[in-house]
Amino acid sequence: MWAATLLGMRVLLCPDKFAGTLAAPEVAAAVADGWRAVADGDDLLIRPLADGGPGFLDVLADALDVRRVPVPTVDPLGRPAPGEILLTRDATAYLESAQACGLHLLGPDERDPKATTSYGLGLLVAAAVEHGARTVVIGLGGSATNDGGAGMLTALGVTPLDEAGLALPYGGAALAAVAALDGAPRLRDARLVAATDVDNPLLGLHGASNVFGPQKGADRADxxxxxxxxxxxxxxLERDLPGCPPSLGALPGGGAAGGLGAAILALGGRCESGIGLVTRAIGLDTALDGADLVITGEGSFDHQSLRGKVVAGVAGAARDRGVPCVVLAGQVSTGRREAAAAGVTDAYSLVEHFGGEAGGGLAEALARPADGLRELGARLARQWSR
Known part of the structure; x- marks a missing residue:
């Protein structure tokens, strides 16, 4: 894993994506280019990361022995969209909900969680089952939906009905009229696993609608x-779906991806840490054991970053090993004391690097993130390299 080195540093690059601009491998590559321009003799180990959100499959595909299978699906408004599943030799399939339900698939004026559907994810799950998967791991995150997985259930054979026995329209708002379920899930005994680091329940003040709905276009009335x-x-669901656990609306993780977590739990599945799953797959613990410096990052390093996100997991693991950890982000709003307690040695912002908010830094950070990361990579090399 690590090359033999006598004098050079061992630098582990394990960022998350910069949402809306760069995928995690692109972030790592840009920082590595900048570092090597200054200190080419150092050993850089690149291990891009993801939780359950966008980029989940790309990271796993690089780390695991899998077969990539393209699967046509639909987006949150029912339009055709490309998707894929990863299949392993031990009959495990990996899916990414954002391929079918992702907020990035919609324009700003199309975001309406009252109408968006998770039906496309159900098509991906069904395809995995048809390909013989015995375990289906679904990365949850970055969704545009708030339908409690009703669309996914419909695609799998469980249709929500109204009082007249008619199938409901798609979208979270239509569930206000749900009265019964028709059909049974066509899973062929496959086990479902929700890969997510969101522990919010489905319902209530900390639930899917209240916490994540506004990000998807919901106002207070919505x-x-x-x-x-x-x-x-x-x-x-508790009344009509066999095996659905009691108190479904209060279970941790049920609020992930607009309630997809709850739908997976209702089908007898379980929730598992997305970042934990990925770090095991790529051997992050072994990489951390040999590192002299860790560089991680994400688009916005804020208070949510320290609650189960990639940066928090990496920084905490580095802290436990006594290894310094530097965070690179598009924007940084986490306080130094709070960040230090989480294991972050220092944090750098692209916005500040490009001159701050007043100097047009935000526009530059969005327009030239790779350039900024290369420059920050070079800056870090001058500060840290031996």
Missing amino acids: VLLLDAALERFVAV
């Missing part, structure tokens, strides 16, 4: 409507 609709949907 949030109240969606939470009430999901509460009604939960009651129907």
